[in-house]
Amino acid sequence: xxxGMVYDTHPQSLSNLLTESDTALRHAQSTGRASTxxxxxxxxTDLQNDTIKSASEWQATLARTIxxxxxxxxxxxxxxxxxxxxxxxxxxxxxxxDGRAVNAGEFMPAAERFDLLPxxxxxxxxxxxxxxxxRGPQAPDMIINLSTGSLQxxxxxxxxxxxxxQHPKLAxxxxxxxxxxxxxxxxxxxxxxxxLGNGLGYRFAIGHFGAGTTxxxxxxxxxxxFIKIDRRFVSAIASQPEHQFFVESVVNIAHSRKMLVIAxxxxxxxxxxTLKQLGVDAAMGYWFARxxx
Numbered sequence: 159x160x161x162g163m164v165y166d167t168h169p170q171s172l173s174n175l176l177t178e179s180d181t182a183l184r185h186a187q188s189t190g191r192a193s194t195x196x197x198x199x200x201x202x203t204d205l206q207n208d209t210i211k212s213a214s215e216w217q218a219t220l221a222r223t224i225x226x227x228x229x230x231x232x233x234x235x236x237x238x239x240x241x242x243x244x245x246x247x248x249x250x251x252x253x254x255x256d257g258r259a260v261n262a263g264e265f266m267p268a269a270e271r272f273d274l275l276p277x278x279x280x281x282x283x284x285x286x287x288x289x290x291x292x293r294g295p296q297a298p299d300m301i302i303n304l305s306t307g308s309l310q311x312x313x314x315x316x317x318x319x320x321x322x323x324q325h326p327k328l329a330x331x332x333x334x335x336x337x338x339x340x341x342x343x344x345x346x347x348x349x350x351x352x353x354l355g356n357g358l359g360y361r362f363a364i365g366h367f368g369a370g371t372t373x374x375x376x377x378x379x380x381x382x383x384f385i386k387i388d389r390r391f392v393s394a395i396a397s398q399p400e401h402q403f404f405v406e407s408v409v410n411i412a413h414s415r416k417m418l419v420i421a422x423x424x425x426x427x428x429x430x431x432t433l434k435q436l437g438v439d440a441a442m443g444y445w446f447a448r449x450x451x
Contacts, residue, residue, distance in 0.1 A: 214270040223253050224277050224322035229285060230259060236301065236442045237419055239434040245420075246299035248442055251282055251451045266305065275307040276314035283318065290331045301333045301363060306340040315347050319354055329359035333384065341376055349380055356363055356381055363420070368404065373409055385396025385412045387438070388447050396428040403434060409437040 195307045223229065233247040250261040269278045283302060290297045320330070331383055334355065341364065352362050363384035364377075368391050377385075387408060391401045405421075412419045421433045424443030433441055 161260055166196050169252065170343075188192055207246075213268075213271070216222040216265070217253065217272045217274075218276070220253075220269050220272065220274050222263060224274065227281060227285065229253055229281060230451065231285070233290065233300075234257075234442055234449040235447050236440050237446050238440050239390070239430065239438060243296065245440045248301040248335075248353050248449075249282075249286060249303070255409045256431055263412050270305070270307050275305045276311045278304050279314065280317065283321070287325055287332070290328050291325075299331050299333060299334050303335045303337075303339070303365065306337050306343065306368050309336065309340045309348055309351070310344045316350065319351060322355060322358055322360060326358060329355075332360045333363055335365040335386065336382075338370055342370065345376065345380075352380055353383060366422070367408065377411065377415055377417075382417060384418050384420055386420045386422050389421075389443075390441070392429055392433065393425070394422050395434040396426075402432065405433065405438065406436045413437070 167196070169353050187445055230252040231251055232250040234250060235247055236245045237243070246433050251262045253265055254260070255265075266275070269275050283304075285303050286300055290300060304318075334351075336348055336352075353360060361384070362382040364380075364382055365386045366388045367385050369388040385408060387405060391398075391404055395401045395405065405419075418439040419437070421429075421438050421441040422443065424430050424433065424441045424445045426445055429443075430441060430445055
């Protein structure tokens with residue numbers, strides 16, 4: 159459950175209050191897990207109202223963005239913890255809004271609300287494939303996130319499963335990240351996609367592993383290549399024995415299935431060192447590098 163709340167001592171209008179509440183909810187949703195976001199607004203608070211958009215404004219902005227193909231990619235390296243070699247780049251999507259780059263945590267919840275996730279994900283996939291094709295043999299491997307909503311959309315899945323066979327030369331460079339939530343709510347479509355993609359040479363990762371109710375059983379019937387451990391188990395892991403136990407368990411199961419384990423959100427040397435000792439294969443996070451163009 160994600161909750162967005164606003165505290166405003168002098169609200170300008172009910173419409174403005176609802177808009178601010180919606181903004182708080184989007185921030186809560188962007189965490190990918192149960193959370194509450196409180197937006198405090200009083201006479202001394204600068205809310206940067208130029209960045210707060212109504213629902214109709216968000217819908218129009220996202221529609222224009224999709225129609226004009228105006229998205230940006232930022233890249234964050236995923237590094238092998240044992241060799242320091244780059245494994246891949248994780249792709250982070252941005253849109254330009256009021257002169258600034260807005261991250262997906264702000265606009266993707268709005269895209270979901272207005273049923274624009276499939277269109278946005280089509281744009282992300284085709285843009286990433288075009289980028290890989292443009293770079294040629296020197297292109298790095300890229301991790302492309304597919305939204306859970308899109309994986310539940312029959313028309314998007316039909317499009318993607320027809321699109322992938324058209325680009326066999328790009329397959330070795332592409333890793334699709336599927337959220338653990340998608341496996342729970344759309345297992346059969348997800349399994350069909352993974353089976354097709356594997357036959358063509360694409361690779362797959364399960365993202366935010368452990369963020370929800372983790373069920374290891376599906377790993378035996380879903381042939382993915384990477385498990386990305388959710389950052390909640392990475393934060394301060396050097397002093398969290400229960401998190402160490404969970405991560406070590408994931409590593410043992412993943413390695414028995416010939417999968418590599420990636421840790422998300424690594425922000426300190428202590429976290430990186432502990433993860434390495436636990437057998438985690440690779441990691442990404444601010445300790446190594448921030449997403450950049």
